[in-house]
């Protein structure tokens with residue numbers, strides 16, 4: 001058992017029912033005999049806990065964005081344009097300008113010559129539409145960290161400041177995760193920076209009311225996914241300290257939906273290092289009650305003290321933690337205290353080239369030496385992947401045992417920042433769902449279990465097809 005004593009009361013542990021069935025041997029037999037497609041189906045059907053490391057925006061699939069951005073009933077009656085024509089000198093256009101997206105109010109301000117370079121999303125020809133979708137994900141050889149940070153994010157452009165579109169994407173993610181049997185989504189989402197169709201800033205409380213109303217609609221509720229938010233600041237900006245203070249106050253005032261605070265953005269450019277924020281965090285802690293912190297750290301190629309420094313900032317969850325093996329004192333601390341969880345993002349780390357060879361990823365070392373970990377999707381829309389792809393990667397690369405799989409899901413709930421009473425319910429529900437799963441695939445002969453997998457219909461995307469040749473529909 002790896003429950004952190006500081007996170008869960010003992011009474012709660014005793015309340016979690018333990019399955020009577022030993023499913024471990026059956027799981028090993030399934031891994032040994034099932035085809036890759038059957039293993040994938042099994043992991044798709046697997047009850048999952050929470051996705052604790054998820055960026056709204058990066059999580060959005062291009063096809064979902066296209067559908068919402070071209071539907072006035074879902075996009076608030078706006079029109080979106082993308083820069084798809086480049087006249088005589090296409091090579092002179094910066095990569096981030098290709099398929100950069102703008103809204104109607106911006107389009108109207110352009111000169112006729114520049115306007116001619118933009119195409120209304122609805123008017124894209126089928127091949128252009130496919131290219132537009134591909135422009136928002138890492139799907140081609142050679143696309144990696146630079147494409148992700150410097151091209152794809154800027155290219156999204158004003159798709160990101162439409163409140164209706166961002167909110168629709170939240171619900172699309174809930175639907176897709178719900179289908180994958182995820183119970184909890186703790187996504188990095190804010191309501192600042194949205195603008196109206198005529199380009200005026202939307203007040204945060206007004207935006208919040210809109211989001212709450214959408215989350216209360218029947219289709220969102222039907223997903224069964226509990227959603228909470230983290231407020232995230234970009235650590236490398238010149239005004240990041242002020243943004244941190246502002247965000248801290250926002251979370252404190254909206255703890256029903258926002259349960260924690262995060263700092264994201266590339267660590268390696270000399271502007272976003274953790275020590276920079278130590279004094280700011282200390283002054284905030286002098287003014288506000290405890291606020292849970294999950295902070296990106298150690299998403300680096302080389303050796304540094306970022307994870308240790310981030311613990312000093314007060315974080316109880318570390319995003320990525322890729323270079324922890326190079327800091328043995330801090331690794332030992334995490335192994336011994338088991339108080340801090342590392343949010344592992346396997347596909348992200350592979351595609352952004354922090355661990356291009358996943359057999360060398362530190363995840364199994366953390367998992368098997370007592371550092372609490374869970375699996376997460378990070379920017380799944382831009383990876384063209386889903387949550388099952390993370391589990392399939394982990395099982396295939398590290399031969400996870402059944403107890404390890406159950407532990408990953410349990411950790412993702414136990415270390416979530418959701419309110420204690422909701423957490424207790426999610427954990428009890430997780431144990432119940434795992435028991436049902438064990439019964440479904442554990443009873444009868446192995447052949448019966450394999451036959452049942454034919455009933456599972458995974459929804460998969462480009463990542464599983466390109467990486468393993470797995471395509472279900």
Ligand SMILES: [Zn+2]
Pocket residue numbers: 053054055264296319378
């Ligand atoms: Zn991240």
